[in-house]
Amino acid sequence: MKNFKTFVDHIVTKWRVEKKTILESYGLGVPSNREVGDMAEKYILSKIDKLVPTYISCMSKGSQTPSDIYSVARRNGYWHIMLTQVKSSSSKNAIYELNKNDIEEFSALAKFIKAEIRLSGLLDLYKTKPIIISIGYAGVHSSVVNGKTRHRTIKVKPYKLFKMNFSESEISQIQIRKTVNISHSLGLKKNN
16 A cells, blocks of 8 residues: 555544543663554564565554554455554563453544545545554564563454445455454464
8 A cells, every 4th residue: 555654644643632642651671662562563564574365564653653563564455454453561470462442442543534535635545445454453462581571472462444435245244353353463373
C-alpha cells in the first residue's frame, strides 16, 4: 500500500492533536520501562515481519496512539490494516491486559483511521477498495538473562475488526475473522 508509513505518521500527529495522547509511566530502572517497552515492540515487529503474506509495518512514534504497531498487507481480495498494542513486563504474570475502556479507545482509533483513509488524500488509490482494519493485543514477557534482555510472546488477542467497502457476498465474515485472527496470533500456537 503506497504511502502507508506517511499515512501512519499523519494518523499519529492528527490523533495527538485531535484526540489524546496515550501516557505511559516511565521507570527509573536500567533499562527503563520505556526502553523495555520499545524493545518488546521491536520484538513483536520482528514477529509480524515473518507473517505470510508479508506485512509492511512501522511503530508509532512515542506510543502516542492506542496502537504501538501499524501493519498492512494485501490479502485475498482486500487490504488488511492490523493495529497491535504491545504490553510487556518482567513478570510473566503481571503483563497488563487491555480493559474495556482501553479497547473502546483502540476501537475509536480504528474508526478514526477508517475516516482518514477517505479524507486525508494520502491513500486516495485505496479509499474505494475493500479494507479490513483490525485491532489486537500482544503480551510480552521481557527478562534479563546474563545481562541480555530476552522477549517471549505470552499472549495474543484479536479484539475487533472494521470493514470498509465490503459487501457480505464478497468474502464470508467467518473467513475474514479466521484470517485476521491468524495474523494477530503472530505464530503463537496457544495462549498461556
